[in-house]
Amino acid sequence: PGAGDIPPEALREQYEHLQDEVRRHRTAYYQNDAPEVSDAEYDALYRRLEDLEALHPEIVSNDSPTQEVGGEVSTAFAPVTHLARMYSLDDLFSIEELRAWYEKTSASIEAIAPGAAEKGIRWLVEVKIDGLAVNLLYREGKLVRAATRGDGTTGEDVTHNVMTIRDIPQQLAGSGWPDEMEVRGEIFMPSADFRAFNEQRVEQGLDPFANPRNSAAGSLRQKDPAETAKRPLSMFVHGIGAHTGLQAESQHETYQLLAEWGLPTSPYTRIVDSLEGAGGKDGKHGDGGILQFIEDNGAQRHGLVHEIDGIVVKVDSFALQRALGHTSRVPRWSAAYKYPPEEVHTRLLDIRVNV
Ligand code: NAD
Structure with a gap:
């Protein structure tokens, strides 16, 4: 039955x-x-x-x-209420699901802004970094607080630990930053560092971490910042939260500004104009579309700086993002395509064999 x-x-x-x-x-x-x-x-x-x-x-x-957004908050850290809520992402497990999401989202955009599809919707495609999200609060250009995502409303205060990560500026460069701004990014352990770090753990008789994500999360969520300082952690930004007047109309413009201010942005992000990538009506954006991006990154999945477990598609325009809005758990203007699972444990076994 x-x-x-x-x-x-x-x-x-x-x-x-x-x-x-x-x-x-x-x-x-x-x-x-x-x-x-x-x-x-x-x-x-x-x-x-x-x-x-x-x-x-x-x-x-x-x-x-x-x-709900999945992360629970450990009592080992002080709770931090994010100024603007943090969300998770809807997962799409096949190209058919991606296509359905793409068509539904395009239709919603067309309903909100008639003619938008005809003019061309700009999509941002990014790799889905296998790490953990942080929310960095900058005031007057200074990093004043950092928190994990937690349940989306409340995260864990990891300010002192984040201050030990070299990629993350404690003072923004340049000028023109908003008085207050929440920057969202993914903390990760680069793949090469992860392998070396795990080998070292095995040599010391410690359990290796299951994957770079857990390794990054375990390293960031240390009680002693001096311990976090010893771990090879990096970050790429992937969003913005509350802010007082950021001069940007789209996600990609925001990344450009954040990069000018010294924040690390992902070298893998691309702008495409459709799922299939016909090259656009004017032929200006000759890109392979979302599907090509998935294929290219799938083929070199373990060749990037960090591990990925999928790709993230985002509607680029902030006006359209606002109009599409959120559910209680996820934005309607973004979704994650997940690559099919690979053999698990092979990497750990490799390490054990090498030791
Ligand atoms: P998610 O990881 O599927 O997606 C949301 C997160 O993706 C964001 O919060 C952000 O941190 C991250 N992200 C990475 N790159 C990004 C980019 N370019 N743009 C935007 N966001 C980006 O959702 P989730 O709610 O964090 O957790 C679900 C994930 O955790 C799944 O992969 C699930 O398999 C895993 N999980 C595993 C277990 C387990 O027992 N193995 C338990 C719980 C969750």
């Missing part, structure tokens, strides 16, 4: 069990930086929860993991 035929009590039981499982894995992942299952297994579990809710909308509870 299909899930639709389950008696109400069994359905509730199944629903609560799935919720508990997702919550348990989230705690292991976000609070302890020690996942018990692979991301692909977690994603499959999460998808089952989403599917069950889609099939039985009447049972959806407000505190379901599908209604």
Whole structure:
């Protein structure tokens, strides 16, 4: 029998069990930086929860993991309330899902701004860095606070730890920065450093980290900043939060400004004009489109500075981003395409073999 035929009590039981499982894995992942299952297994579990809710909308509870941004906040750190909320991203697990999202989003844009599609919508494609999000608060050009994403509203205060990361300026360069500005980025451990770091841990008889993401998160969330200082951490910016008058109309202009002020921006980001990349009506943006970007980065997936687990598509225009808005968990103007899972543990095994 299909899930639709389950008696109400069994359905509730199944629903609560799935919720508990997702919550348990989230705690292991976000609070302890020690996942018990692979991301692909977690994603499959999460998808089952989403599917069950889609099939039985009447049972959806407000505190379901599908209604909230996933990170829990550890009491080991002081809580920080973000000035503007931080969001997660909707995951797309196949090209068909990506196509459906692209068409739905284009149609919404056309409804908001008739003629927009005809003129050409600008999309930003970025690699999805396998790290953890931070929110950097700059006042008068000075870094005054840094926090993890947490549940999107409240994160963990990691200011002293972030101050040890060389890529992140404590004083912005140039001029013209807003009086107050939240910069969002991804902290990561570069792949080469991650391998060396893990080998060192194994030599010292310590457990290796499962992946660069957990390694970055574990390194950033140290009680002692001197310990974080020893870890090879980097960052690329991928967004902006609250600000007092940033002079930019789009995401890519914002990246240009942030780069001028000394913040590290990703060298992999591209602007494309469509999914298929026909080259645009005027032929000016001869790019391979979103699909080509996915293919290119998939082929060199482990050849980038950092590990990636997918690519992120964003509507570039801030006016359109505002008009599309957010759900309680994710923006409607952006989504993440996830590459199919690879063999897990091969990298760790390689290390063990090499030792
Ligand atoms: P997500 O990682 O799928 O997407 C949102 C995050 O992507 C953002 O918060 C940001 O930090 C990051 N990101 C990286 N590059 C970006 C870019 N260029 N632009 C914008 N954002 C970018 O969502 P999530 O809610 O953070 O967590 C879900 C992820 O965590 C999934 O990959 C899931 O598999 C994994 N997870 C695994 C377990 C486990 O037990 N293995 C448990 C919980 C979560």
